[in-house]
Amino acid sequence: MKITNVSVYRAPMTAMKEGAAHAVLLVRIETDEGISGAGEIGLAYGAGGSGAAQIVLELARAHVIGRDPMRTEAIFDAMRRKTFWGHVPGPIFGAAVSAIDEALWDIKGKAMSQPVHVLLGGACRDELRLYCNGWYRSRTTPEAYAEAARDVVARGFDAMKFDPMKLDAAGKSAHPNRRLERPLENLAAARVEAVREAVGPDIDILVELHGNIWPMDAIRFGKRIAHTNPLFMEEVADAEDAEAARQVAEGCGLAIAGGERLCTPIEFRRFFELRALSVAQPDMGIAGGFTGVRAIAALAAAHGVYIQPHNCGGPISTAACLHLSFSITNFLIQEIFPVWPEDDRLDLVDAPYEKQVRNGRMPLPSRPGLGVELNMDYLKRLDCLTAV
Numbered sequence: 001m002k003i004t005n006v007s008v009y010r011a012p013m014t015a016m017k018e019g020a021a022h023a024v025l026l027v028r029i030e031t032d033e034g035i036s037g038a039g040e041i042g043l044a045y046g047a048g049g050s051g052a053a054q055i056v057l058e059l060a061r062a063h064v065i066g067r068d069p070m071r072t073e074a075i076f077d078a079m080r081r082k083t084f085w086g087h088v089p090g091p092i093f094g095a096a097v098s099a100i101d102e103a104l105w106d107i108k109g110k111a112m113s114q115p116v117h118v119l120l121g122g123a124c125r126d127e128l129r130l131y132c133n134g135w136y137r138s139r140t141t142p143e144a145y146a147e148a149a150r151d152v153v154a155r156g157f158d159a160m161k162f163d164p165m166k167l168d169a170a171g172k173s174a175h176p177n178r179r180l181e182r183p184l185e186n187l188a189a190a191r192v193e194a195v196r197e198a199v200g201p202d203i204d205i206l207v208e209l210h211g212n213i214w215p216m217d218a219i220r221f222g223k224r225i226a227h228t229n230p231l232f233m234e235e236v237a238d239a240e241d242a243e244a245a246r247q248v249a250e251g252c253g254l255a256i257a258g259g260e261r262l263c264t265p266i267e268f269r270r271f272f273e274l275r276a277l278s279v280a281q282p283d284m285g286i287a288g289g290f291t292g293v294r295a296i297a298a299l300a301a302a303h304g305v306y307i308q309p310h311n312c313g314g315p316i317s318t319a320a321c322l323h324l325s326f327s328i329t330n331f332l333i334q335e336i337f338p339v340w341p342e343d344d345r346l347d348l349v350d351a352p353y354e355k356q357v358r359n360g361r362m363p364l365p366s367r368p369g370l371g372v373e374l375n376m377d378y379l380k381r382l383d384c385l386t387a388v
Contacts, residue, residue, distance in 0.1 A: 001031050001032065001033045001035070001068060001069060001070065001107075001111065002031060002032045002066055002067070002068065002069075003029055003030070003031055003064055003065050003066060003067055003068075003069050004030050004031060004032050004065065004388070005029070005030045005060075005065065005386060005387060005388045006027065006028070006029050006030075006056065006057065006060035006064055006065065006100070006103075006386070006387040006388075007027070007028045007030075007384055007385065007386045007387070008025060008026070008027055008028075008041075008053040008056050008057065008384065008385045008386075009025070009026045009027075009028065009379050009382045009383070009384050010023055010024075010025055010049075010050075010053065010382055010383045010384075011023065011024040011025075011026065011314070011345065011348060011378075011382050013044075013340075013342065013343035013345055014342045014343045015342070016137065016342050017137060017138045017342075018137065018138070018166070018167065018173055020045055021045075022044040022045050022313070022343070022345070023044060023045075023049055024040070024044050024313060024314035024345050024348065025040065025041035025043065025044065025049050025052065025053055025099070026038060026039070026040055026041075026099075026314065026316060026348065026374065026379070027039040027040070027041065027056055027099040027100060027102075027103050028103065028374060028379075029060075029064070029069065029100070029103040029104065029107060031069060031107060033111075035107050035110050035111055036107065036374075037069070037102075037103035037104060037105070037106030037107035037108075037110070037369065037370075038102070038103055038106055038316050038349075038370060038372070038373075038374050039098070039099035039100060039101065039102030039103035039104075039106070039285075039289065039316060039320075040099055040102065040284075040285050040313055040314055040316035040317045040320070041053065041056070041095045041096065041098070041099045041285055042091075042095045042098060042099075042283045042284065042285015042286040042313060042317060043091065043092070043095050043285070043286070044312065044313040044314060044317075045312070048091065048092040048095070049095075051092045052092050052093070052095040052096045052099075053096075053385055054385075055092065055093055055095075055096035056096040056099060056100060056387075057385060057386075057387045058096075059079050059083070059096055059097065059100060060100070060387035061387050062082075062083070063075060063078040063079050063082065063083075064079075064100060064387075065387060065388065069104045069107040069108060069111075070107075070108055070111070072101060072104045072105060072108065072290070072291055073291060075100070075101075075104060076097065076101055076288070076289075076291040076292070079096075079097045079100065080097065088264075089263050089264065090263060091261060091263055091286045094263035094264075094286045094287060094288065094292075095285055095286045097288060097289065097292070098283075098284060098285050098286055098287065098288055098289040098292065099285065099289070100289070101288060101289025101290055101291050101292065102284065102285075102289040102290060102316065102320045102370070104289075105119065105289065105290045105291075105369075105370075106369040106370045107369070108369075109368050109369035109370065110368045110369040112368070113368050114368055115323065115365050115366060115367065115368060115369070115371060116290065116320075116323040116327075116369060116370055116371075117322075117323040117324075117326040117327045117364075117365065120290065120294060120323065120324070120327035120328075121327050122327065123326045123327065123364055124326065124327060124328065124329050124331065125326065125331070125364075126363070126364050127361045127362060127363050127364065128322060128325050128326060128331070128333075128334045128361060128362040129158075129159065129333050129334070129360065129361060130157065130159070130333065130334050130335075130336045130357060130360050130361060130362055131157065131159035131160055131161050131204065131206060131333050131334070131335055131336070131360075132152045132155070132157040132159070132160045132161070132336065132337075132338060132360070133160070133161045133162075133312070133335055133336065133337050134337040134338075134339070134340070135148050135149070135151070135152045135160060135162070136148050136149075136162045136166075137341075138167075138171060139167070140167055140168075140169055140170070140171045141169075142187075142190040142191045142193070142194035143194065145162070145164075145191045145194050145195050145198075146194040146195060146197065146198035147198070149194075149195045149198045149199050149205075150198050150199065152199075153199050153203055155338075155360075156357075156358070156359035156360045156361075157203075157360035158202070158203050158204065158360050159203065159204035159205075159206065159231065159333060159360070160195075160199075160203070160204075160205060160206065161205075161206035161207070161208055161234070161335065162191075162195070162205075162206075162207070162208060163207075163208040163209065163210055164187075164188035164189070164191040164192050164207065165180070165184055165188045165209065165210075165212070166210075168184065168187070169183075169187055175210060175212045176212050176213050176217075177212065178212070178213060178214045178217075179213070179214070179217060180213045180217035180218075180220075180221060185217075185220075185221060185224070188221070189221070189224050189225055192205070192207060192225045192228050192230075193225070193228060195228075196228040196229070201229070204230075204231040204333075205228065205229075205230050205231065206230060206231050206232055206234065206257075207225065207230045207232075207233045207234065208234045208235065209221075209233060209234060209235050209236050210234075210235050211235040211236075211237060211238055211239045211258075211261075213236075213237070214237060214238075214244070215236070215237050215244045215247045215248050215251070218233075218236040218237055218248045218251075218252070219247070219248050219251035219252045221252075222236070222248060222251070222252025222253070222254050223251075223252050223253075226252060226253060226254060230254060231255065231333075232254065232255040232256060232257040232278060232279050233248075233252070233254045233255070233256060233257070234256075234257040234258060234281070235257070235258050235260070236248040236249075236256055236258070239258065239260075239261040239262070240261070240262070240267070242270045242271040242274045242276045243274065243276070245258055245271065245274075245276035245277060246274045246275060246276035249275075249276065249278075255278035255279065256276065256277055256278055256279070257277065257278065257279035257280075257281055257308065258271070258276075258277055258279075258280070258281060259271065259277065259280045259281045259282055259287075259310070260281045260282070260283045260286075260310035261283075261286070262282065262287065263286055263287050263288070263292075264287070264288070264292070264296075265292075265295050265296050265299050268280060268282070268296050268299060268300070269299060272299060272300060272302075272303035272305055273303070275303075277305055278305065278306065279305065279306045279307070279308050279332055280296065280297075280300045280305050280306070280307055280308070281307075281308050281309065281310040281335075282296045282297075282307070282309060282310065283309070283310040283311075284309055284310075284311075284317060284320040284321050284324060285313060285317050285320070289320065290320070290323070290324060293309065293324055294324065294327075294328065297324070297328045297330060300330055301328075301329060301330040305330070306330050306331070306332035307325070307328055307330050307331055307332065308331075308332050308333050308334065308335065309321040309324055309325055309334065309335070310335060311334070311335045311336060311337075312335070312337065314345050314348055315345065315346055315348055315349045315352040315353065315354060315372060316348070316349065316370065316372070316374075318336060318352070318353050318354060319349075319353055319365075319370040319371060319372050320370065321334060321335070322334065322353055322362055322365065323365065323370065323371075326364060326365070334362065336353075336354060336357065336362075337354065338354050338357050339354070347375060347378055348374065348375055348378055348379075349372040349373060349374060349375055350372060350373045350374075350375060351367075351371070351372055351373075352372065353365075353371070353372070
């Protein structure tokens with residue numbers, strides 16, 4: 001089998017009420033045997049997606065087209081080692097490598113009539129525990145957070161994540177810029193306390209800070225909400241600063257999660273060696289796809305660190321996260337956005353996993369490859385770039 005073409009599709013999404021607008025970027029790899037695979041560039045938001053799309057085409061022409069898609073390790077190594085900048089890829093270059101790698105594993109699974117998790121060593125569990133994200137959009141008051149949290153529990157979830165600083169009291173974007181001012185701190189703490197009171201002690205709450213504040217403020221906030229017993233506090237300082245993450249962990253006594261913006265095992269190694277993270281959150285769409293993230297997961301296991309793949313994009317990202325999570329021993333919990341009320345991104349595939357959630361759990365996938373097929377009727381409406 002030989003790879004014959006690589007295409008990138010851009011699916012722009014309707015802006016959310018908070019103002020953020022996503023664009024899901026999908027990669028499709030075709031072969032001379034009629035088997036195709038799908039991957040996703042992990043840059044659905046923020047800057048850099050268009051750059052990653054162009055890098056996909058460069059990599060495809062130089063190192064992918066004409067190769068045997070079963071040789072995922074060799075292709076991954078060529079994309080990283082024979083491209084100069086691939087040695088230290090960063091999220092833009094890393095996203096291109098990741099999407100190609102995911103699509104290659106999808107092809108490999110289909111060719112062998114096996115789910116990807118089987119090729120990765122087989123399932124370590126029969127279902128995945130999920131936590132719900134995206135449930136608190138447009139909420140402002142602590143009472144509104146509490147009501148929405150109760151709805152999440154009513155849908156069967158026993159874990160949920162939220163950023164209590166995302167919006168100010170007026171519903172406007174309020175992400176702090178390093179310094180956490182007292183009014184927002186008070187409101188954020190009240191939101192966390194309201195959620196805990198609403199869901200009771202047996203539901204896990206996960207508190208997201210998005211790397212927007214510095215250690216002094218993160219420690220103070222962590223101490224303030226410690227009595228609510230969050231499962232972890234996430235991205236508590238600048239994303240690349242392992243020493244700061246450890247400082248916060250030691251200062252507030254909470255478990256710290258992070259890593260969604262890191263791209264290689266070497267970048268994660270610093271955090272692991274410093275004991276800065278209890279939970280590592282590599283993104284399948286920027287940290288190397290299956291080939292890259294399973295190496296990170298193995299390194300994490302050697303340091304006693306759990307894995308929770310970061311997932312905030314389209315349905316191919318979700319599919320890749322699930323197969324990886326089923327196959328590793330140090331899995332903790334999986335992030336999922338069960339609905340995207342503003343847009344139709346779940347229609348990009350035939351059977352999105354987001355619609356298969358049952359009581360906050362995901363059953364073991366059984367279809368070959370990633371277990372989803374791209375909706376070509378949808379893709380025909382999108383802008384498309386091809387390597388050939």
